[in-house]
Amino acid sequence: MPQFTYKARRRTGELVQDVVEAPDRPAAISQIERLGLFPMAVDLAKGVAARLERTGGRSRASAGVLPVMLREVLNRKRRPKLQELATFTQQLTNLLKAGMPLASALNSMSHLDSKGIPSEVSRQLRQDVMEGKSLSDAMAKQPRVFSDLFVNMVRAGEQSGALVEVLQRLATHFERFAEVQQKFVSAMIYPAVVCSVGVCIMIFFMTFMLPKFMTIFEGMKVELPPATKALIGLSHFFSGYWWLIPCAIVVLYIIYHRYQATESGRRTIDQLKMRAPVLGRVVRLNLFGQFARTLGTLLQNGVPVLTALRITEQVMPNRIIREAIALTREEVTDGKTIAQPLARSRIFPQLMIDLIKIGEETGDVPGALNNVAHTYENELSIALRVMTNLIEPALIIVMAVGVGFLLFSVLSAMFAITANIAR
Numbered sequence: 001m002p003q004f005t006y007k008a009r010r011r012t013g014e015l016v017q018d019v020v021e022a023p024d025r026p027a028a029i030s031q032i033e034r035l036g037l038f039p040m041a042v043d044l045a046k047g048v049a050a051r052l053e054r055t056g057g058r059s060r061a062s063a064g065v066l067p068v069m070l071r072e073v074l075n076r077k078r079r080p081k082l083q084e085l086a087t088f089t090q091q092l093t094n095l096l097k098a099g100m101p102l103a104s105a106l107n108s109m110s111h112l113d114s115k116g117i118p119s120e121v122s123r124q125l126r127q128d129v130m131e132g133k134s135l136s137d138a139m140a141k142q143p144r145v146f147s148d149l150f151v152n153m154v155r156a157g158e159q160s161g162a163l164v165e166v167l168q169r170l171a172t173h174f175e176r177f178a179e180v181q182q183k184f185v186s187a188m189i190y191p192a193v194v195c196s197v198g199v200c201i202m203i204f205f206m207t208f209m210l211p212k213f214m215t216i217f218e219g220m221k222v223e224l225p226p227a228t229k230a231l232i233g234l235s236h237f238f239s240g241y242w243w244l245i246p247c248a249i250v251v252l253y254i255i256y257h258r259y260q261a262t263e264s265g266r267r268t269i270d271q272l273k274m275r276a277p278v279l280g281r282v283v284r285l286n287l288f289g290q291f292a293r294t295l296g297t298l299l300q301n302g303v304p305v306l307t308a309l310r311i312t313e314q315v316m317p318n319r320i321i322r323e324a325i326a327l328t329r330e331e332v333t334d335g336k337t338i339a340q341p342l343a344r345s346r347i348f349p350q351l352m353i354d355l356i357k358i359g360e361e362t363g364d365v366p367g368a369l370n371n372v373a374h375t376y377e378n379e380l381s382i383a384l385r386v387m388t389n390l391i392e393p394a395l396i397i398v399m400a401v402g403v404g405f406l407l408f409s410v411l412s413a414m415f416a417i418t419a420n421i422a423r
Contacts, residue, residue, distance in 0.1 A: 004028040004044055004132075008037035009161035026103070026130040033101035040158055042132035079144060082181060084116030086174035093167040102163075103129050121145055134158055148311045149294065156302040166301050173297050180286065180377060187384045191391045198399045205406060206235040207242075217413055222420045224413050231409040270319045278390055282383045287318050288352060289376035291325070296369030305332060320347060338365065351375070 004025065008016045016037055022028035025042060032039045080088070088109075095105035106126035110119045121142060128138035136155035139146040150170065157166030214232055217224060224232070259265035273283045294315050298308035306329060313325040324345035331341040339357040342348050352372050359368025 002044060004042055006032055006042040006132075007040045008032055008035075009040060009158065010037060014161070025132050029103055029130060029132070030101065033103070038102070038158065038161060038163055039132075040134050080116035082174045082178035085150075086171050086178055088117045089167055089171040089174065093164060093171055096164045096167065102135060117145060135163070147315070149298065149315055152303050152307060152311060153298065153301045160302055169297060169301060173293065176293065176377070177290065180289070180380060183381060183384055184282070184286070187388045190388065191395055194392075194395045194399070198395075198402065202402055202406070203238060206231070207238050210235040210410075211239070213410055213413070217417070220417045220420065222413075222417050225409070225416060227405070227409040228413040231406065267319045274318070274320060278387050282380065282387055283318075285376050285380040285383055287316065287321050288348065289373050289380060291316060291321060291348075292352065292369045292376065293373035296366045296373060299369065300366035305338070309338075324348070 002023070003019050003021050005019050006017070006028070010016060020028050020031050022031055025044075028042055029039055032042065092105060092109055095108055096102065100108070103126055106122050106129060109122035110126060124142065125135065125138045128141065129135060134155070136151050136158055139154060140151045153166050153170055154163065157163040160166075210231065214235070217228070217232075260269055274280050274287075276283070291312060295308055295312045298311060299305065303311070309325055309329040309332065313322050313329065316322050316325065324342070324347045327345060328338060328341040332338060337357075337360050339353050339360060342356065343350075343353045355368045355372050356365065359365040362368075
């Protein structure tokens with residue numbers, strides 16, 4: 001019977017290396033898991049592997065075509081949303097908490113075709129794990145679904161023997177970010193609906209209603225007020241040249257997209273977002289909370305500082321913040337603390353710097369970063385409510401001005417006609 005060498009972790013985190021006899025790799029993994037271990041690597045003994053390579057290499061090569069094609073299909077799919085990742089991770093965590101072996105848990109996950117993460121992902125993970133790969137290595141083969149943050153945290157959990165705890169933290173991490181994202185989207189729904197309805201009403205009035213009034217005005221042979229002339233000019237434009245509006249929107253979008261694709265353009269746009277009145281505060285609080293939460297979660301799960309900073313830099317959507325993190329990573333490489341280079345960037349608030357400095361002095365940087373994240377997430381909720389409360393009256397004023405201009409233009413023309421009849 002073939003022999004398999006393996007590396008595994010006990011639940012206490014202790015590393016175990018040994019040899020088992022089994023008919024194939026899946027049976028070897030099942031045997032290791034029955035011993036209460038988390039397998040990290042399972043390989044054929046060298047002599048057995050060489051014999052199988054000489055006799056069965058061709059059949060394995062043909063059998064590997066399907067997984068390659070499957071990965072190509074998955075790579076063309078969109079990235080899953082944060083809530084979808086949170087649901088997937090929580091389901092896997094619950095199965096492992098119940099005492100189910102990893103391969104069996106992934107097999108159960110393959111029957112759950114959740115939105116955003118199809119069942120093929122779980123089937124591919126299970127196949128790779130049954131072949132002796134670790135879960136983190138299997139996830140690294142699907143970068144479209146699992147980010148560097150996800151893979152590195154799972155790898156840290158495997159090395160420490162705390163995979164279930166790490167997956168639970170990952171699920172909580174994605175749920176928090178999804179909640180923040182949902183709050184921002186909810187805050188913008190009402191203003192977007194009001195603006196859309198208002199614009200549609202004004203276009204309908206100038207395109208369909210105003211021409212009927214214009215027929216009356218032209219029949220009276222009266223000099224119309226300037227406001228009415230301006231409104232009639234707008235009506236002619238919307239009636240005859242309405243197609244210019246979508247064309248202009250498309251052109252502006254293309255210009256914006258191309259400018260944003262450049263390094264200087266992206267940097268300028270990100271800087272404007274952070275400095276914008278009202279909205280800028282919301283953007284900054286979101287970025288600071290995301291930075292602290294991501295870095296704190298990585299450090300808490302045993303990811304090295306430089307790797308955690310690199311992953312956090314890749315996750316951040318703002319170019320200004322990414323540049324500050326890159327400079328911090330370079331200085332940390334030289335032996336400096338995190339707080340000092342962050343302070344020199346003059347991007348991050350003093351409260352964050354002070355809390356990180358205290359965490360470095362007490363040896364609990366992850367705890368300090370999680371406190372920072374919690375603080376800014378609470379402030380973000382308040383800032384979103386304030387922004388919504390400011391936008392609502394501003395929209396009412398804008399709509400009132402637009403409707404008032406329409407009424408004034410029509411009524412002033414009616415008054416001019418009445419005065420002319422009276423004379």
